[in-house]
Amino acid sequence: MNENKKATLFIQCLVDTIYPEVGEAMVQIFRKLDVNLSCPTNQTCCGQPAFNSGYRKEARKAARHFIQVFENAEMIVCPSGSCVTMVRHHYPELFTNEPHWLQRANSAAARTYEFTEYLVDVLGFEDVGAKYHAKLTYHDSCHLLRGIGVKEQPRRLLSHVQGAEFIEMNNSDQCCGFGGAFSVKYADISTAMVTEKVKNIIESGADTVVGCDMGCLMNIQGMLSRMGSKIKVKHIAQILSST
Amino acid sequence: MATSKHAEFIGRIKKALGHPKEDDQRMAEFFNLPISENDRTILEHIKNRTPEEKQKLFEVLIEAAKPINLNVIALPDVSSVTSAIVDLVEQKEPEWGSKKSVVAWNHPLIERLNLEEALSQQDVPVYVAELKNEEEQSSSSSDERKRLRQQIIDSYIGITSADFCMADAATLVMRTRPGQARSVSLVPLIHIAVIRYDQIIADLKELYALLKWDPENHKEGLTNCMTFISGPSKTADIEANMVHGAHGPREVYVYVISDKD
Amino acid sequence: MTEITTENYLSEAKRAIKNQVLQNALADLQHRFGTETALAYQNLPEGPELRFKAHDIRMHTIDNLDVILDKLAENVRKNGGHVFFANNGKDAIEYSLRIARKHNVKRVVKGKSMVTEEIGLNSAFIESGLDVSETDLGEYIIQLAGEHPSHIIAPAIHKTRNDVGKLFSEKMGIPYITDPAKLTQAARKALREKFLAADMGTSGCNLACAETGHITTVSNEGNIRMATTMPKVYIAFMGMERVAARLEDHDVLIRLLCRGASAQNMATYVSYIGGPRYPGQADGPEEFHLVILDNGRSRILADEDFREMLCCIRCAACLNVCPVYGKIGGHSYGFTYSGPVGAVVTPLLVGINKAKHLCLGETLCGACKDQCPVDIDIPRMLLALRSKLAEGDSVWGVTPADRKEKSMYRAWSWMISHRGVYDLFLKMAAFGQKFLPQKEGMIRWLPPPMNGWTQSRDMKPIASESFLQRWRKGS
Structure with a gap:
């Protein structure tokens, strides 16, 4: 096991601005596991919104800022598979024509981990001593699953939560229809997609839906709230920090 | 007229690719290569297949045939195939009209079935899909071909052999030759293929290795039309309901003769 | 050219979402094929990794397309076939009409072909006075209804049995029936007459093989075999990228094609056609023509960002898993190609600005890439298209789609x-x-x-x- 556990927090902008409690839950878990934490307070956004909309110049600007901010971090840990996909896969693409920056981008990519990936694959924890009484179901976020191949880690972590019953929903790996700007620009399609996702969540019989990405969860929560549903929406850190 | 755009077309592709290498050099990467170690192994394997392996292949074929509603039936000898066909002809009714007739390939294995004699009791004619008059064979719209075409259209059962049967997907492989018209396995309501046990091969890899490197098979090549048939014709175009007999045969029977003669 | 209505993406999508019949059909289709295809890849003797090998095979072929097409043409001609290289749809149509006139053709039977949809062959033939019948059951239904296909493999999934019953009763003068088996039988009868009376057959080409000089057609119904066997003239149309160099490449690709398209180990019929009838043979066409079509493909080939799209073998596996396609159906995409493949190919063929909604109207979820039998990175290309829309691009003639948004992001x-x-x-x-x-x-x-x-x-x-x-x- 890692004797000298270290993590530099890379806080997804949605967590920073709308869901700070998710970041705090993550901090709580890391403190419990004796992970040395640091958190650059001048970080902002990885640039994915611009990149996904095609604005590469602007995304590059955001990437440069990120790379500089996290230049000295050994282990960069983020509670979002989507942001990690951006750093790990798309940063190097952005700098193919700038060798100096490409090197720095590759370095940042190699040091960046998603939260559950870091817990299970790097630290070797599957049981973090959490207790949470609920029927849980899990939504696979697209970029987490297909972008960086994280599927089992969150499930293993959840399987060790005392008091929790885990139920797989149908098509847990189907996109919830968030897609960033897509959810606003193509609202009809996005709505149809999240409607199906929410239907699968409800039909699973779970009272809490868990995910590893606040983008998807915000979308799912938004619809459940509009429907007046009692189903709770939680980031996995919020489950794992409960005792 | 037919080739006027050829050079221009290929030239545009060349430009798009912006290739640094010579054409000949690239051609040599793809074509006329010597036999690979892999293909050599495949050929060896086909040649030296043990009786147990052959039995295994047959079992694979039987399993693959089930989900696609292909009837694969092992029979001990030629005469039992003949009786099976006689029974089928008796049981099955034609699709268009009421007159029963059968069309068959001109093929040594089919010839041995003596179908004409066997079906004469039921008064069912057996047409042979062969152009008889040498002279007429080259003419493009001969009366002979018209007659044969009509006989195939009129027949409700078509009887063929096959070159191979690939076990993994239960696929009959047929090449086109004089006397072995393609429409016999296509136009009639029911298709019967009669093959020998040792015509079963494992898969497409084996078939391609044979076609490419086995001298006899290579010489004939794929012919101008090689057809794979895996089960009866089917469609699922109306509400995804599976229906057999969209345009081709509604039923397909493969009789596998297991005798060693 | 087929009508292009890519601008209506939003309104058509909205309409499709409200159509409950279509929603059920799409859900059913995706539920069946999505899962079964993934399982079919798992069950490959080489395992699902064969997809990566197939990608390399396709890419290597496309990178050497000039010499491989030359070889294909040489071998088809050696087999007695005619090869025509068509720069665009107009060339292809003119050539085939010339063949039709030469043989005094009146009736044409068509096997399903996306590329002839792309160039609008049907309407051109009909305008020239030819009697043209689509013969794939789904395509036949679509033709009778005067519509366009909504799925590459299942063109009529948006129609119910009741729709088809009404349509057949109206157009074929038969009593109203709704049983799929009986409806299929009615079409079988009607189309059999067409097959036997036709002077010319046409089809697409799923995958040609250069070293042998054959094209391969794949079908489950047998209509393509009919169209390529019974009429006296046969013309096959292929997009210039649809070729394998050798049989060993063909082996990998044809097996993946059947799995990607319909989770089958092998389609019911696969035909390798390499030439006209030879003397002594009882059937087969007197003339075999292969029309190889560019129609904008060389432009895609020239752009490193999009060349990979030419690896596509049009199996529609991506449609069967795309959550967006699963909601909006094929017609929303406004051109021949729908789903993820359409979202990349259509903008490149008809114009990136014109088809901007196809580039932007996805979530980049990546399900298409994982289900693609040749592992095409569609999300990467959607991102590349978006960057052209954002910044403008002189090579593709793209103007920035939204200047206000651009300054916002700045x-x-x-x-x-x-x-x-x-x-x-x-x-x-x-x-x-x-x-x-x-x-x-x-x-x-x-x-x-x-x-x-x-x-x-x-x-x-x-x-x-x-x-x-x-x-x-x-x-």
């Missing part, structure tokens, strides 16, 4: 490089949101351009203190 990128400014912005936003209607701590309504979100969803307000503000205080 300002945003400056702001997020300065945390202080960002904090100030958050403060203002947190203040501003107090004026928005809320219920139980959730925002119920957002002003344009964010109102798309709140048409169906609530949103949690921005926190009064961001995580990083709290962290600064706490540590």
Whole structure:
């Protein structure tokens, strides 16, 4: 096991601005596991919104800022598979024509981990001593699953939560229809997609839906709230920090 | 007229690719290569297949045939195939009209079935899909071909052999030759293929290795039309309901003769 | 050219979402094929990794397409076939009409072909006085209804048995029936007459093989065999990329094609056609023509960003898993190709600005890439298309799609490089949101351009203190 556990927090902008409690839950878990934490307070956004909309110049600007901010971090840990996909896969693409920056981008990519990936694959924890009484179901976020191949880690972590019953929903790996700007620009399609996702969540019989990405969860929560549903929406850190 | 755009077309592709290498050099990467170690192994394997392996292949074929509603039936000898066909002809009714007739390939294995004699009791004619008059064979719209075409259209059962049967997907492989018209396995309501046990091969890899490197098979090549048939014709175009007999045969029977003669 | 209605993506999508019959059909289709195809890849003797090998085979072929097409043409001609290289749809149509006139053709039977849809062959033939019948059952239904296919493999999935019953009764003068087996039988009868009376057959080409000089056609119904066997003239149309160099490449690709298209180990019929009838043979066409079509493909080939798209073998596996296609169906894409493949190919063929909604109207979820039998990175190319729309592109003649958005992102990128400014912005936003209607701590309504979100969803307000503000205080 890692004797000298270290993590530099890379806080997804949605967590920073709308869901700070998710970041705090993550901090709580890391403190419990004796992970040395640091958190650059001048970080902002990885640039994915611009990149996904095609604005590469602007995304590059955001990437440069990120790379500089996290230049000295050994282990960069983020509670979002989507942001990690951006750093790990798309940063190097952005700098193919700038060798100096490409090197720095590759370095940042190699040091960046998603939260559950870091817990299970790097630290070797599957049981973090959490207790949470609920029927849980899990939504696979697209970029987490297909972008960086994280599927089992969150499930293993959840399987060790005392008091929790885990139920797989149908098509847990189907996109919830968030897609960033897509959810606003193509609202009809996005709505149809999240409607199906929410239907699968409800039909699973779970009272809490868990995910590893606040983008998807915000979308799912938004619809459940509009429907007046009692189903709770939680980031996995919020489950794992409960005792 | 037919080739006027050829050079221009290929030239545009060349430009798009912006290739640094010579054409000949690239051609040599793809074509006329010597036999690979892999293909050599495949050929060896086909040649030296043990009786147990052959039995295994047959079992694979039987399993693959089930989900696609292909009837694969092992029979001990030629005469039992003949009786099976006689029974089928008796049981099955034609699709268009009421007159029963059968069309068959001109093929040594089919010839041995003596179908004409066997079906004469039921008064069912057996047409042979062969152009008889040498002279007429080259003419493009001969009366002979018209007659044969009509006989195939009129027949409700078509009887063929096959070159191979690939076990993994239960696929009959047929090449086109004089006397072995393609429409016999296509136009009639029911298709019967009669093959020998040792015509079963494992898969497409084996078939391609044979076609490419086995001298006899290579010489004939794929012919101008090689057809794979895996089960009866089917469609699922109306509400995804599976229906057999969209345009081709509604039923397909493969009789596998297991005798060693 | 087929009518292009890519601009109507939003309104057509909205219409499709409201069509409950279509929604059920799409859900059923995806449920069956999506799962079964993934399983079929798992069950390959080489395992699902064969997809990666197939990708390399396709890419290597496309990278050497000039010499491989030369070889194909040489061998088809050696087998007695004719090869015509068509720069565009007009050339292809003119050539085939010339063949039709030469043989005094009156009736044509067509096997399903996306490429002839792309160039609008049907309407051109009909305008020239030819009697043209689609013969794939789904395509036949579509033709009778005067519509366009909504799925590459299942063209008529948007029609119910009742629709088909009504259509057949109206157009074929038969009593109204709704049993799929009986409807199929009615079509079998009608089309058999067409096959036997036709002077010319046409089809697409699933995959040619250069070293042998054959094209391969794949079908389950047998209509393509009919169209290529019974009439006296046969013309096959292929997009120039649809070729394998050798049989061993063909082996990998044809097996993956059957699995990708319909989760089959092998389609019911696969035909390798390499020439006209030879003397002594009882059937087969007197003439075999192969039309190889560019129609914008060499332009795709020339762009390193999009060349990979030419690896596509049009199996429609991506349609069967795409969550967007699963909601909006094929017609929303406004051109021959729908789903993820359409979202990349169509803009490249008809114009990126014209088809901008196809580039932007996806979530980049990546399901298509994982299901693609040749592992094409469609999300990567959607991103590349988006960057052209954002910045403009002289090679593809793209003008920036949204200048207002562009300046917005420029300002945003400056702001997020300065945390202080960002904090100030958050403060203002947190203040501003107090004026928005809320219920139980959730925002119920957002002003344009964010109102798309709140048409169906609530949103949690921005926190009064961001995580990083709290962290600064706490540590």
